[in-house]
Structures are given as structure tokens and as C-alpha cells.
Amino acid sequence: MIVGTRGSELALTQTNYIRNRLxxxxxxxVETKIIKTTGDKITTSQLYNMDSKGLFTKELDRAVLEEEVDFAVHSLKDVPTELNEDLEIAAVPIRESPNEVLVSNYSWEDLKKGSTLGTSxxxxxxxxxxxxKGLELKPIRGNIGTRVEKVLDGEVDATIMAEAGLNRLGLTKCIKNRFSLDYLTPPAGQGALAIITRKDSLAKNTIRKxxxxxxEQEVLAEKTVxxxxxxxxxxxxxxxxxxxxxxxxxxxxxxxxxxEILHKAKLKSPIGEAEDLGKKLANDMKEFI
Structure with missing residues (x-):
């Protein structure tokens, strides 16, 4: 089998984890094929000022569709909510931490008004x-190592990152504070991986293991919202x-x-009703958009 992946250190680490499991x-x-995505080629723009749908995934998904590779490994938070009709998420492996963390020489409490925090x-x-907190927010782009270095070199006083990526790269020593999930709530799917295959792939049943x-149920609820x-x-x-x-x-x-908080809500359901739970919460939130 051949797996498609981005070429960043994190993407390769995640892909090697899946290769070893298989x-x-x-x-x-499993052979690895590195594919450069649109998101990898853009280093200056704020992602939210762009059409970001599939920014880090569409070239990989095209390689799966055209059978250049048998499957692709994505960070699930990057996967668009609407996949090509011939593709599916064949597996969501056990999730890493979904929490956000502060990377800084200062604690969150010690960051004073006017301190610079890099984020895109x-x-x-x-x-x-x-x-x-009166922080000066500055755009920051680059892979995990690059962003950490910008903090350590004093280009910015701090940045906020996903704990999962730092854990996977063995960079936990860079974490100054770990935010609770309700204090700084992550994006849908953070910490999880998605293994994408063609729906007719012969490898699908093996990958599903x-x-x-x-x-899978957690991220299904989140992505449904x-x-x-x-x-x-x-x-x-x-x-x-x-x-x-x-x-x-x-x-x-x-x-x-x-x-400003437009709306927040918390709902519960049996584990097998993840999609319905996401739909119900989203329905409650629609009037605030």
C-alpha cells in the first residue's frame, strides 16, 4: 500500500504512526508519498481571510481519487465537512489531547498588557x-517548529498551539500552560486523525481496524455542528x-x-447518537449567525 501525506514534520510523524500500526x-x-498542498505553499496570509476549504487536504484527496495512493492521513480538523462522494473517512484512530496550550517564557497570568501573541x-x-488581556496580536505562520522558534527567539512573547502536535513531536517542554476545554475551546476535530480512502478501496477493511x-463519535458530533x-x-x-x-x-x-459571546451551549446524548446531537446543538445556534 501507498500512503499520501504532507511533508511537514508533524504530518510525517502522524503518517509514520499509522504506517507502524498497519x-x-x-x-x-506501507510506502510514503509526500504531496505538497495549497496550504503548504502559502506562508503570508491569515487563513481566515482566504477560502480555506480543503486548504491542507484537497491535493492529497485528489491523489487518493486518482489512485496514486491508497489512502491519506490528515489532521481531522483540516478535513472539510463535505468530502468528495467517492471518498470516506475509513478510520479515526484514538484521539490525542484536544486541548490548547500556551507556548511562552511567561505564564498566561504573567503576560502583561501589550505583550505580543502570535496567531493566525x-x-x-x-x-x-x-x-x-490587552495583548497585541500578530500574524504567525509556519509549521510547529517554526512557530516555537519564533517564540524562543523573542519575535513574539507567546503563541497558542494544539497540545496534540507538541505531544506527537516530543516538544512538551515548550508548554507553559494547558488551557481547559471550556476556557479555550478547540476547533472541531482537534487532536484526531482521519484516514481517507476511496469508498471502493480494497484497503478500507484493513484500515478500519x-x-x-x-x-470517532466525539469528532462526528463536533464536525456535524x-x-x-x-x-x-x-x-x-x-x-x-x-x-x-x-x-x-x-x-x-x-x-x-x-x-463577544454570541451563543454557547452544552448538550448530552447516548454515545451512538453523535450526529443527532451535533444537529440539535447547531440548530440551537443557527439564529445567532
Whole structure:
């Protein structure tokens, strides 16, 4: 089998994890093919000022469709809510931490008014504004290592990142604070991977063995909120679902760019009703968009 992936250190680390898991299952080697995506080629723009649908995934998905590769590994938060009709998410492996973290030489409490925080995320910008810390927000782009270096080199005083990526790259020593999920709510799907195949792929049944049911249900609820609202990163929306036994809880918060809370809601359902839960919460939120 051949797997398609982006060429960043994180993407390759995630892909190698999947390759090793598949080797354990099948005892067969998986070849890696690196494919550069549109998002990798753009280094200056704020993502929310662009048409970001499939920015980091569409070239990989095209390679799957054209059978250049058998499957692709994505960060699930990058996967559009509407896939090509011939593709599907064959598996969602066990989820890493969905939390957001602060990378800085200063703690969140010690960041004073006028401190610079680098981010190209409208959601993170909105949360910073909500907490009225008076931070100077500056655009920052690049892979995880590049953004960490910009903080360590003093280009900015701090940045906010996904804990999952730092965990996967062994950079946990760079974490100054870990935010709770309700204090700084992540985007739908953060911390999870999506393995994309063609619907008619012979590899699909083997890849499905990597699926983690609880993780799949969590991200299904979160992504359903996005799908039903029809919004992308142009709106500051945080969504997080968590499984506790046979119960699934879903929390979403919608902000303005200035940090005003438009609506927030928390609902629960049995674990097998993730999609219905996401639809119900989105329906409650639609009138505020």
C-alpha cells in the first residue's frame, strides 16, 4: 500500500504512526508519498481571510481519487465537512489531547498588557479578546517548529498551539500552560486523525481496524455542528465532545472576532447518537449567525 501525506514534520510523524500500526496488523510495509498542498505553499496570509476549504487536504484527496495512493492521513480538523462522494473517512484512530496550550517564557497570568501573541487563528484571536488581556496580536505562520522558534527567539512573547502536535513531536517542554476545554475551546476535530480512502478501496477493511469508536463519535458530533452551520474558520467557533461511559457531551461556543459571546451551549446524548446531537446543538445556534 501507498500512503499520501504532507511533508511537514508533524504530518510525517502522524503518517509514520499509522504506517507502524498497519505493519503490526498486516506485517506489510506501507510506502510514503509526500504531496505538497495549497496550504503548504502559502506562508503570508491569515487563513481566515482566504477560502480555506480543503486548504491542507484537497491535493492529497485528489491523489487518493486518482489512485496514486491508497489512502491519506490528515489532521481531522483540516478535513472539510463535505468530502468528495467517492471518498470516506475509513478510520479515526484514538484521539490525542484536544486541548490548547500556551507556548511562552511567561505564564498566561504573567503576560502583561501589550505583550505580543502570535496567531493566525480567528478563534484564538477571539478568545484572547474575550479575556481582555490587552495583548497585541500578530500574524504567525509556519509549521510547529517554526512557530516555537519564533517564540524562543523573542519575535513574539507567546503563541497558542494544539497540545496534540507538541505531544506527537516530543516538544512538551515548550508548554507553559494547558488551557481547559471550556476556557479555550478547540476547533472541531482537534487532536484526531482521519484516514481517507476511496469508498471502493480494497484497503478500507484493513484500515478500519485502526478505528477508535469513542474518538470517532466525539469528532462526528463536533464536525456535524460545523456542517450544519455551514461555516469554516471565518467564524470563531469552538466545539468539543467528550465520551464518559455510554454518554456523549458536546459543548460549543460562538464568538465575534472582538471576543463577544454570541451563543454557547452544552448538550448530552447516548454515545451512538453523535450526529443527532451535533444537529440539535447547531440548530440551537443557527439564529445567532
Amino acid at each position: 505493519f503490526d496488523l498486516t506485517n506489510n510495509e 487563528s480567528l478563534r484564538r484571536e477571539a478568545f484572547c479578546n474575550m479575556y481582555e 485502526l478505528n477508535h469508536h469513542e474518538s 460545523l456542517k450544519e452551520l455551514g461555516i469554516g474558520c471565518q467564524w470563531p467557533l469552538g466545539s468539543i465532545a467528550r465520551v464518559n461511559g455510554n454518554e456523549l457531551s458536546l459543548y460549543s461556543i460562538l464568538l465575534t472576532q472582538k471576543g
